Amino acid sequence: MATSSPAATAAPAAAPRSSKLMIGLLIGVAVLAAGVAGTMYFQHKPGAAPAEAAKPVPEKPxxxxxxxxxxxxxxxxxxxxxxxxxxxxxxxxxxxxxxxxxxxxxxxxxxxxxxxxxxxxxxxxxxxxxxxxxxxxxxxxxxxxxxxxxxxxxxxxxxxxx
Known part of the structure; x- marks a missing residue:
């Protein structure tokens, strides 16, 4: 007679739940990082800073x-x-x-x-x-x-x- 213990059945079920949670967190962090990188890219366009620095400062009359x-x-x-x-x-x-x-x-x-x-x-x-x-x-x-x-x-x- 084989009886299964509650601990034995709970252990295999916990493993898929934690791996799904881990994958969800990794995907969330990746999406967040991509959003931050995209925002930084579009706010700081390459070549924009030197053009602004090249503008002469208007002199006070x-x-x-x-x-x-x-x-x-x-x-x-x-x-x-x-x-x-x-x-x-x-x-x-x-x-x-x-x-x-x-x-x-x-x-x-x-x-x-x-x-x-x-x-x-x-x-x-x-x-x-x-x-x-x-x-x-x-x-x-x-x-x-x-x-x-x-x-x-x-x-x-x-x-x-x-």
């Missing part, structure tokens, strides 16, 4: 504000121009040079602006042209040993003809 000035215009009667300007410069060295030679630069601007008729200062095109002329005049070298001032643009804060 440097501005120098001139005190407002009033000039007499070439006209019958008493006409004048009240103007305030801001200069955009290329670097701190240019800013320091402009601040150091401010009286001479203001004089150049005054001479340039006072040689105008009031009717040549009214339109937007006239103001844009004058801003370019002022920039060119102020960029002329101050002496033989100094480089040009490095003024990139001239903006008018105030521009009133009366």
């Amino acid at each position: 440097i501005f120098v504000t001139l005190e407002p000035m009033t000039v007499n215009l070439q006209a019958e009667g008493r006409k004048y121009l009240h103007v305030g300007m801001t200069l955009k410069v290329k670097d701190e060295a240019a800013k320091a040079q402009i601040v150091e030679f401010m009286p001479e630069l203001r004089s150049r601007a005054l001479l340039l602006l006072s040689n105008r008729a009031p009717d040549t200062l009214m339109s937007t095109e006239d103001k844009s042209r004058i801003a370019g002329e002022v920039r060119d005049e102020l960029n002329r070298p101050l002496n033989d040993t100094l480089p040009p001032q490095g003024i990139a643009s001239v903006s008018f804060n105030t521009f009133v003809v009366q």
Whole structure:
């Protein structure tokens, strides 16, 4: 008579359950690893980092504000121009040079602006042209040993003809 014990029947049944569990865990870990690898691949594309590193860092603009000035215009009667300007410069060295030679630069601007008729200062095109002329005049070298001032643009804060 052969009797089977409960321990003998439970042991063979436990082995398939643990192997199925182990295979399930391995498949789950493999799927998770593939998902992480795929996410990392698509987030970090090869060659993307060097292109971003090659981009130049935009420089913060440097501005120098001139005190407002009033000039007499070439006209019958008493006409004048009240103007305030801001200069955009290329670097701190240019800013320091402009601040150091401010009286001479203001004089150049005054001479340039006072040689105008009031009717040549009214339109937007006239103001844009004058801003370019002022920039060119102020960029002329101050002496033989100094480089040009490095003024990139001239903006008018105030521009009133009366």
